[in-house]
Amino acid sequence: MxxxxxQTSASSQTSGYSYAFEPxxxxxxxxxxxxxxxxxxxDSPDRTAVVCAHQRITKTYAQLNADANKLxxxxxxxxxxxxxxxxxxxxxxxxxxxxxxxxxxxxxxLVNVNPGYRxxxxxxxxxxxxxxxxxxxxxxxxxxxxxxxxNISPQLLLKNSDGNTIQCNEISSLKxxxxxxxxxxxxxxxxxHIPRVNDLMASAGHTDELADDPTIQFDDPINIQxxxxxxxxxxxxxxxxxxxxxxxxxxxxxxxxxxxPNGLTVCVPNxxxxxxxSVLGTLLIALRRATMxxxxxxxxxxxxLEAIDKYKCHMVFGTITxxxxxxxxxxxxxxxxxxxxxxxxxxxxxxxxxxxIITRIPTCTNILIPYGSTECSPVVAHTSVRDSAExxxxxxxxxxxxxxxxxxxxxxxxxxxIGESGEVCIRGHCTFDMIIRGGENIYPKEIEDFLMTHPSxxxxxxxxxxxPKRVVVVTDFPLTVTGKxxxxxxxxxxxxxxxxxNI
Numbered sequence: 001m002x003x004x005x006x007q008t009s010a011s012s013q014t015s016g017y018s019y020a021f022e023p024x025x026x027x028x029x030x031x032x033x034x035x036x037x038x039x040x041x042x043d044s045p046d047r048t049a050v051v052c053a054h055q056r057i058t059k060t061y062a063q064l065n066a067d068a069n070k071l072x073x074x075x076x077x078x079x080x081x082x083x084x085x086x087x088x089x090x091x092x093x094x095x096x097x098x099x100x101x102x103x104x105x106x107x108x109x110l111v112n113v114n115p116g117y118r119x120x121x122x123x124x125x126x127x128x129x130x131x132x133x134x135x136x137x138x139x140x141x142x143x144x145x146x147x148x149x150x151n152i153s154p155q156l157l158l159k160n161s162d163g164n165t166i167q168c169n170e171i172s173s174l175k176x177x178x179x180x181x182x183x184x185x186x187x188x189x190x191x192x193h194i195p196r197v198n199d200l201m202a203s204a205g206h207t208d209e210l211a212d213d214p215t216i217q218f219d220d221p222i223n224i225q226x227x228x229x230x231x232x233x234x235x236x237x238x239x240x241x242x243x244x245x246x247x248x249x250x251x252x253x254x255x256x257x258x259x260x261p262n263g264l265t266v267c268v269p270n271x272x273x274x275x276x277x278s279v280l281g282t283l284l285i286a287l288r289r290a291t292m293x294x295x296x297x298x299x300x301x302x303x304x305l306e307a308i309d310k311y312k313c314h315m316v317f318g319t320i321t322x323x324x325x326x327x328x329x330x331x332x333x334x335x336x337x338x339x340x341x342x343x344x345x346x347x348x349x350x351x352x353x354x355x356x357i358i359t360r361i362p363t364c365t366n367i368l369i370p371y372g373s374t375e376c377s378p379v380v381a382h383t384s385v386r387d388s389a390e391x392x393x394x395x396x397x398x399x400x401x402x403x404x405x406x407x408x409x410x411x412x413x414x415x416x417x418i419g420e421s422g423e424v425c426i427r428g429h430c431t432f433d434m435i436i437r438g439g440e441n442i443y444p445k446e447i448e449d450f451l452m453t454h455p456s457x458x459x460x461x462x463x464x465x466x467x468p469k470r471v472v473v474v475t476d477f478p479l480t481v482t483g484k485x486x487x488x489x490x491x492x493x494x495x496x497x498x499x500x501x502n503i
Contacts, residue, residue, distance in 0.1 A: 090180060
């Protein structure tokens with residue numbers, strides 16, 4: 001639930017009703033993402049910005065900014081500029097972070113593409129946004145990205161080495177494909193004539209040229225993120241510099257409260273293509289001048305624990321399923337004593353799971369819960385170390401600073417009394433007012449909470465019915481890459497089973 005009845009000296013609410021506003025003396029930042037990384041390089045040049053464990057890459061803020069300048073200049077040479085869409089189709093890697101900053105410097109709009117997309121999904125996404133340039137890995141798990149591109153159209157891979165742009169009817173807006181160089185232990189599987197990221201950066205030469213476009217405004221769109229598709233086809237949400245910088249900045253104040261700011265190290269096993277990784281991860285960490293550790297291309301609980309141990313991480317991010325998988329490991333094999341805080345998001349966080357984490361990892365004294373949506377840049381409420389133990393376990397905290405939240409009757413529009421379910425409405429420095437529909441008299445969460453009390457139940461998801469007519473037992477749930485349960489697939493599974501059993 002939202003803490004809309006939570007009175008503090010810094011909050012304002014309508015007595016007895018589900019409305020809360022979190023005022024703040026903290027100013028809003030008029031900052032672009034390109035300016036952010038440049039300022040990091042100026043005031044903290046030697047501080048470690050990112051560690052990509054699986055690539056064995058470590059970069060300081062000065063090095064990251066210099067690399068971002070080179071890639072930005074290379075992209076400009078390909079005709080990318082302000083407002084052009086540049087897709088990044090890759091699992092977690094240094095080049096993902098690099099592309100995020102390089103595109104921001106020239107005002108190109110970064111498009112976060114799910115690394116698990118197949119041909120039809122990729123074609124749909126790139127056409128939806130009008131993608132101009134695609135930067136991609138050569139492979140992901142068992143998927144050969146070049147074969148996927150070839151399945152869309154052979155024309156996508158027939159780009160000439162002399163720099164001619166792609167001409168392809170299937171994705172008419174796409175002009176360039178650039179592949180990420182394979183690691184030292186990996187085979188180069190992309191055709192040699194397809195440009196590599198390293199070659200594109202090398203084309204900029206040894207220059208101190210600032211790639212930043214001085215005409216970029218902080219209200220300009222800079223990122224398109226797709227919703228996770230738990231209920232159907234993904235939809236694109238266009239976010240501005242101001243939306244996500246502000247969200248990361250104010251969230252960082254609450255999330256890191258009480259931690260030593262100098263030398264803060266954060267483990268981010270979440271996929272960067274999702275807002276949890278690219279806003280709460282990359283940008284929040286840069287705004288705190290902290291270090292981001294990427295353990296592995298995809299989530300792996302053992303690699304995550306290895307990274308926490310090796311790099312002495314103070315915080316770790318994760319979804320519910322990620323934390324469950326971490327607890328399934330033999331924790332005695334890893335030194336987790338540096339870990340002081342966990343951030344758990346994506347869906348409702350069971351109190352029993354939070355208690356178990358704190359019990360199994362005693363130094364991790366707080367598990368904080370963010371609440372929001374991709375369209376809201378993404379976080380709108382968050383628990384705090386100042387909240388009582390009960391509120392940390394059973395709520396998603398107070399609104400973020402400068403935000404208003406209300407719960408209203410979806411028929412009349414009236415603000416509802418505390419304790420009643422309705423539509424959650426948010427207003428503030430988000431993209432736009434966001435409405436999430438609820439309103440059942442008996443909410444599914446209540447049933448899920450009850451099921452979670454059983455010691456044999458690790459996670460539960462129920463469709464919007466007051467009383468379940470049937471119960472289906474499964475070994476696990478179909479998940480998105482971000483660890484969210486794909487409820488539309490659950491419905492398909494249930495429908496197929498009931499049809500076969502003639503129930």
